[in-house]
Amino acid sequence: MACNMLDSSLYRNSFSTPIMREIFDDRAIIQNILDIEAALAKTQGKMGDIPVEAADEIVKKAKVENLNVPRIEEGIIRVGHSLVPILKEFQGVCDKNYGEYVHMGATTQDIIDTAFMMSIKRGCEVIYKNMLETEQLMMDMAKKYRDTIMAGRSHTQQALPITFGFKVAVWVSEHRRNIERLEQCMVRCFAGEMGGAVGTMAGFGKDGLMVSDRTIEELDLIVPDISWHTSRDRIAEICTTLTIIAYSYGKMGNELAKLQMTEIAEVAEGFVKGSVGSSTMPHKRNPNSLEALQMLARLVKGDTESAIESMFCEHERDGALWKIEWKAVPEVVILVGTSSAKAKNVFANLTVNAAKMRENLDIQRGLMQSEGIMLALGKKIGKQTAHSSVYQICMDTFEQHADFCEMLLKNDIVAKNMTREEIQKILDPEDYTGHAGEIVDRVLAATANARTKYNK
Known part of the structure; x- marks a missing residue:
C-alpha cells in the first residue's frame, strides 16, 4: 500500500x-x-x-x-x-x-546526480510540451474573445470595462515568459556529473576529462566545466523556475474560480457528466481543477524551499543537505507536471458565458463609467474640479442605489456642461475598452513569433 x-x-x-x-x-x-x-x-x-x-x-x-x-x-x-x-x-x-x-573511477554522487537529472530533464520536457499546448489553447481563447466585453476589476471591485480576450492575453504574455524561463533552464541546467570522489576526475587517469565528457555526452546531457557536487544552483534554478510556472497556473486557477462563483458566473471549468460536487448538496458543480492548480502551487513552493537548502552544501561533498533533493526535487517536477496537465485541460474545456459578462456590466447602473464622465467634464471645467464633482455624485449614487445618468443630470455643474446624449454615450461600456483589442493582437503576434525561436 x-x-x-x-x-x-x-x-x-x-x-x-x-x-x-x-x-x-x-x-x-x-x-x-x-x-x-x-x-x-x-x-x-x-x-x-x-x-x-x-x-x-x-x-x-x-x-x-x-x-x-x-x-x-x-x-x-x-x-x-x-x-x-x-x-x-x-x-x-x-x-x-x-x-x-x-x-x-566514478563516485556515488556522480551516478545519483546524473540519474536524477535524467529524470528531471524528461519531466521538464513533458511540462514544456504541456505548456506549448496550453499556450496555443490560450492564444485561441484570447483571439476568440478579443472583443467580448466584461467588467475589469481592481481590489475585487468593478473598475472599468475590458474584454475577456484582454484578460486572457495578460495570461498568455506571462505564460510565454514562463516558457522562455524553462527553455533557458533546458539549455543551461540539465548537466551530467562524472567527477570522481572530489570532482578532480583523478580516478579516471590521464584521460579523465575525456572520459567524463564523452560519458555525459553519451547520455545527452550538458557537459559541465567543473564538478557540481556541492554547487546546487542548477537544481535550485530548475525548482524556482518550476515554482514560478506553478504559481502562474495557480493564479489563473484562483481568478477563474472567482469568476465561476454563483454570483458572478462568467466562466466555468468543463463539467464531466456524472461528476459529484458534494456528498450532501446534489446541486454543486465545484471548480475542482481550478482549486487543484492553487493547491499544487503551494505544495511546489514548500518543496522548493526545502530543495534550495542544498545550496549550503559544504566542501567537496555533503550528504546531509544533498539528500534533501532526493525527496524534494522529484516532487517539484511531478507536482508541476500535474499542474501543467490540469492547466491544459482547464483551457481546453473552459466555458465562457459572454451574456453574463455583459449583464454584470450593468450591476452598478452606470457607475463603472465614472472615469469617462470625469474626463469629458474635465475638458470643460478642469480635471481636478471635475473629479471632485463626479466623486460626490458617485458616492450619492452608490448610497442611494440610484441611476448614475439621472444623478449626473441633477447636478448643476454637469447639466450646464453636458447633454443627456453625451452622458448616455459615455455610459455605454461597449465604447470604453480602450485599445484592448489592439493589445490582444500585439500579444498574440509577439507570442506567435516567439514560439518559432527555440526550435531554430
Whole structure:
C-alpha cells in the first residue's frame, strides 16, 4: 500500500500523473543508473581503460529487468548505502566476471546526480510540451474573445470595462515568459556529473576529462566545466523556475474560480457528466481543477524551499543537505507536471458565458463609467474640479442605489456642461475598452513569433 499522495491509488491523480510517476519510478531511476554505468563502460572500453569485451557485456546487461529489485532494497537497508547494492546486483548479472569493471573511477554522487537529472530533464520536457499546448489553447481563447466585453476589476471591485480576450492575453504574455524561463533552464541546467570522489576526475587517469565528457555526452546531457557536487544552483534554478510556472497556473486557477462563483458566473471549468460536487448538496458543480492548480502551487513552493537548502552544501561533498533533493526535487517536477496537465485541460474545456459578462456590466447602473464622465467634464471645467464633482455624485449614487445618468443630470455643474446624449454615450461600456483589442493582437503576434525561436 502507498503512504504518499503521489502514489496513493485513491488520490494520486490529484497530485501526479501516470507519465510523471513513470519517469520517477524506482525502476526508471535504476534504469537511469544502469544507463550511466553503461555509458561510462562504453567510453572506457573505446579508450582502452577497460577491456572492450567487458564494456560490451556491461552495456548488454544494463537492463533493469535483469536485476532483482526487491533484493536491492534489502541490500540498501542492510548496508546503508544508496548505490552499492545496485552495483553489486548489476555486477552479478554480468558474465565472465566482467562486472568487476563496472563503476571504474566514478563516485556515488556522480551516478545519483546524473540519474536524477535524467529524470528531471524528461519531466521538464513533458511540462514544456504541456505548456506549448496550453499556450496555443490560450492564444485561441484570447483571439476568440478579443472583443467580448466584461467588467475589469481592481481590489475585487468593478473598475472599468475590458474584454475577456484582454484578460486572457495578460495570461498568455506571462505564460510565454514562463516558457522562455524553462527553455533557458533546458539549455543551461540539465548537466551530467562524472567527477570522481572530489570532482578532480583523478580516478579516471590521464584521460579523465575525456572520459567524463564523452560519458555525459553519451547520455545527452550538458557537459559541465567543473564538478557540481556541492554547487546546487542548477537544481535550485530548475525548482524556482518550476515554482514560478506553478504559481502562474495557480493564479489563473484562483481568478477563474472567482469568476465561476454563483454570483458572478462568467466562466466555468468543463463539467464531466456524472461528476459529484458534494456528498450532501446534489446541486454543486465545484471548480475542482481550478482549486487543484492553487493547491499544487503551494505544495511546489514548500518543496522548493526545502530543495534550495542544498545550496549550503559544504566542501567537496555533503550528504546531509544533498539528500534533501532526493525527496524534494522529484516532487517539484511531478507536482508541476500535474499542474501543467490540469492547466491544459482547464483551457481546453473552459466555458465562457459572454451574456453574463455583459449583464454584470450593468450591476452598478452606470457607475463603472465614472472615469469617462470625469474626463469629458474635465475638458470643460478642469480635471481636478471635475473629479471632485463626479466623486460626490458617485458616492450619492452608490448610497442611494440610484441611476448614475439621472444623478449626473441633477447636478448643476454637469447639466450646464453636458447633454443627456453625451452622458448616455459615455455610459455605454461597449465604447470604453480602450485599445484592448489592439493589445490582444500585439500579444498574440509577439507570442506567435516567439514560439518559432527555440526550435531554430
